[in-house]
Amino acid sequence: MAWFSKSEEKQKSGRENLWIKCKQCYSHIYENEWKKNLNVCPNCNFHGSIKSWDRVELIFDKNTFKELFANISPVDSLKFVDLKGSYKDKFEANKKKSGLSEAVLTGHGKINGIKVATAIMDFRFLGGSLGSATGEKILRAANYAYQKNIPYIVFSESGGARMQEGVLSLMQMAKTCNGIAKLNKKNIPYISVLANPTTGGVTASYAMMGDINIAEPFAVIGFAGRRVIEQTIGEKLPADFQTAEYLLKHGFVDSIVNRKDLKHFISNVLSYYNR
């Protein structure tokens, strides 16, 4: 079985060097075209995953972004081992593969001249999961916004809490919301941008707490997993369930904004901040 799945993986990755298969409409897009279009499908407007550093380029004015708290990285405090090995081996392998030290990039920069603090999640690092170091960086960036009196923008793209850190990862929900609570008290704006996917403990903490919640088109945003809910209720869920469009309809996001328009939308909204 192992040889089979491996060779299939190889084939797939070989193909991916040239063609990207859209996860929504399944059309094959030439990789260069996909990248030029900011990882958005030119055919159906599905917004694919985007690297944190590419997000920086897209959102921040040229040469204004400064990374902060890059020294913070995970530890395997529970010595967690599952069938596939230890958590430590897993995150070390992820570090090598992605060149990242955590699932979030934090820093400050200017958006059309407006100075902000930011945290940008990166799905490539353990599925953008929320662990202790992730939470610490998100809190520190919030504290930076608090100290400097500047707005805070968080971009989420995450499968939720990081199981391998047990309840410590659950506690990151409270830790990060603690940072948001402080911003609330000081009337500092906090904008949350939800990309595909934003689920579980991340949705149930800082990602849903934006003064303004912005979603990218077709992003899956939810608390419980679709499969779990289908098992609970014993029936199929509607196709648009837990999509950005579904959340807009039910009142949980302010607006759905195309990736190429995000920079303008954020700076436009912040131009109304009068303190």
Place this chain on the structure above:
Amino acid sequence: MSSKSRKKNTADSNTKTAWEIVKISRHPNRPLLKDYLEHVFENFIELHGDRYFADDPAIAGGFAEIEGNKVMVIGHNKGKNTTENIERNFGMAKPEGYRKALRLMRLAERFNIPIITIIDTPGAFPGMEAEERGQAESIAKNITEMIKIEVPIIAVVIGEGGSGGALGIGVGDKILMLSNAIYSVISPEGCASILWRDASYAPDAAKALNITATSLMKLGVIDEIIKEPGEGAHNDYKKTFDQVKNSVLANLKLLENLSVNKLLDKRSEKYSNMGKFSTSS
């Protein structure tokens, strides 16, 4: 490799394995919120509804007294039997439950009385209507607001501390936990089915997740372990209630003399320090 061959989790003081503790935490005769309301607290005045949508029977709350101290009690409301459990959705709350809890916490703040939350849930309800009405938002909101509430909050984990569903009423100044209760980011079964691809590895997942009171005390997630008598709370209700009552009263006393600013600073600091990470990458 069957999970049956696993070693005893010797790290636990009472030498029970994590999985044995999971089973005790879910024991059918384990005392529930209702029992605590009757025997630890007095004169419970239940208050219903979130004022937006409905009253969620999976969470109950209201005014009560503990040794003459007036408090607000809010807890997950598991049932004693199938009928009760169906009515109360097995203690799995929906957004209206979390919103009711927040409404009652704000009421406690206005009345200037401490809040005691009682945690015992498999998790927040994973259903379509719950998602539609903002399960994630309701939990996120509670967590954020509980950081700001200007009266003391004591949370007591009496049985199952199921992930976000527990944390939605679980942020506080002091987190107490019964010695056979559990608190986890995911159920052992759920974790096993994802990371082991087989739910029958739940005992291994339970051990790996560090979900027992002893483990959580070491990790700095809880403040105090309330020791259960003998084989567990189900064997001696009276002793359990006495222990819980004493512990809650002692912690109330610790918190009652703090100024609001000091209380909130300490709470914020507590959550700022949660977690373990490296600063030398």
